[in-house]
Amino acid sequence: MLIFAAMISINNLSYYIGGRALYENASMFVRPDDKIGLIGLNGRGKSTLLKLINGELTPDAGTISKSKNCTIGFLNQDQLSYQSSDSILTLAMGAFRKVVDMERQIEQLIHELENEYNEDKVNRLAQLQEKYDQAGGYALQSKAEEVLEGIGFSTHDLHRPLNEFSGGWRMRAMLARLLLERPSLLMLDEPTNHLDLPSIEWVENYLKNYEGAVIIVSHDRRFLDNITNKTVEVTRQQLITYEGNYSFYLEEKALREEIQQNAYENQQAKIRQAERFIERFRAKASKARQVKSKEKALERMERIEEVVNDVAEIRFRFQFNQQPGKTIVTLKNISKSYGSLSILHNTSAEIMRGDKIALIGANGRGKSTLLRILAGNETFDGQRIPGYNVITGFYAQHQIESLNLENEMLEELKQAGTGKTEQQLRNVLGCFLFSDEDHFKKIKVLSGGEKSRVALAKTLISEANFLLLDEPTNHLDFISENILIQALQQYEGTFVVVSHNRHFISQVANKIWYIEDHQIKEYPGTYEEYDYWLKNRKINEASSKTPEMVQPKSVKQTKRSATSVNLKHELSQTEARIEQLEKEKAALEDEMMKPEVYADFERLSTIQQRYNAAEEELKQLLVKWDNLISASM
DSSP: OOOOOOOOOEEEEEEEEETEEEEEEEEEEEOTHHHHEEEEEESHHHHHHHHHHSSSSOOSSSEEHHHOOEEEEOOOOOGGGGGOSBHHHHHHHGGGHHHHHHHHHHHHHHHHHHSSSHHHHHHHHHHHHHHHHHHHHHHHHHHHHHHHHHHHTTTHHHHHHSGGGHHHHHHHHHHHHHHHHHEEEEEEEEEGGGOOOHHHHHHHHHHHHHEEEEEEEOHHHHHHHOOOOOEEEEEEEEEEESSSSHHHHHHHHHHHHHHHHHHHHHHHHHHHHHHHHHHTTTHHHHHHHHEEEEEEEHHHHHOOOOOOOOOOOOOOOOOOSOOOOOOEEEEEEEEEEEEEEEEEEEEEEEETTTTTTEEEEETTTSSHHHHHHHHOOSSOOOEEEEETTOOOEEEEEHHHSSSSSTSBHHHHTTTOOOOOOOHHOOOOOHHHHHTTTTGGGGGGOOOOOHHHHHHHHHHHHOOEEEEEEEEEETTTOHHHHHHHHHHHHOOOOOEEEEEOOHHHHHHHHHHEEETTTTTTEEEOSOOHHHHHHHHHHHHHHHHHHSSSOOHHHHHHHHHHHHHHHHHHHHHHHHHHHHHHHHHHHHHHHHHTTHHHHHHHHHHHHHHHHHHHHHHHHHHHHHHHHHHHHHHHO
């Protein structure tokens, strides 16, 4: 087994903010091959730790040692405000400062030699060109373009000034530059907050193959799972290391806590037994020595802490009084453009009661625009027909900005106008991890994540039976995200959610919407099924690019007419089987949730096997369905 020297060693670190300890004698190390997920509740000090490692902050005690050749690249949220008139490509090329300087020197020498020949300059030019070639200078621009386009910039964007882009896009440009610099330690603070799904997947693949060490602060579980090989949890002023990704951390932590809780309970039983003995025989002279011995043993005992469970379970049902009709909203022949930029063109869609839709895809395709059209807050060509008794609740980032900063938290919820009692509203705030003392805090003193939770709570208690949620998991830690998942899973209404968080989508959606060729497309299944279907579609598209054998037109037409009836029949059978399997899965899910089944391991295992078989057959049929649709068009 190879042993790697630590690139970063943190020993007995202590750091305080206003007398409150963020870290107290905390330690960890970073090896050259580590891909670390740094996790913990908001406000525990994850971003602070990155700034301490980067040297922006100084520890109050302890040491942070770095190896001699360690270089650090740090992407943090402060860079959202970075401004420059340089183009995106120029900014990214700044990662190759030495090589770019060499290129400028070469251009300068060529210019000088055009005006006056000089032997020394010719030799210098030859040496510089050789060094430039060895440094890969001729391929650097294409590398920069590949990275920039990988994280979502179009070819046209590359020559636009950075100042023309929003904060999120500026953050992408800074990320591209860091990736191109290839420091020995790359530190990324919430890199997925401003990336769409295709860009997230591209960055994942890039970081998995990154030759240096990586520390990532993220609340995207799947992103962490796909990249990291180590997890460090910031908890109770300590840094606790787990040798695996986030899923490994969850299993290992549960095991550790089970062992700790058992040890705690055993120790408490021994303590109670000793205390009863001391109390009973304290006055007996014959037992004085034994009493004294047990008292000393209790004093010397190293107490085991009781496990404090960070996982919150929601204990409030979000209900509404008015049941809507079967159809929630119908869109007919919708078109939407911004100047010459077409977003939607003559497209139609329908949302039915009970739909839980995730609207996904690359940025710039019109997801937020479509959400506003569904809400009736956007102008467009075509028809939007609302259903009967539909009450809409809309959550987006501007909802956070619309909170009254001078209101106390409880007062802000009262203004939602739901008629709920103060105790009910307190219960809601408790569900979103606010303590009783927090309820009277003014909105203006809350962090971004806390404001997000208040705005979400306000949306969810609005008694809307149709929710529209735009990136609701941004700025939420894992526990807050889990609360939102639970709330939406138990929510009996209909919703459409725009999100790039794959774990979140997989937990709440039963349909997937995406915008392709300016049309609203629907996949009738879960995100896992959609992802499986999409990967197979890409494989089929790649294989279909093989040139088709040239045939006479009449032969092709004959084949089509001979097979069209069979195709329609097979398609009809496939659709019927898909519908049957979806019903079977739902019934098996209900069966597994019954207490008598859950308690019977053999019966539960049998049902689980049937469920897995149905799920696998369904995945295969959905791929077949897509192929049949393509063949029949």
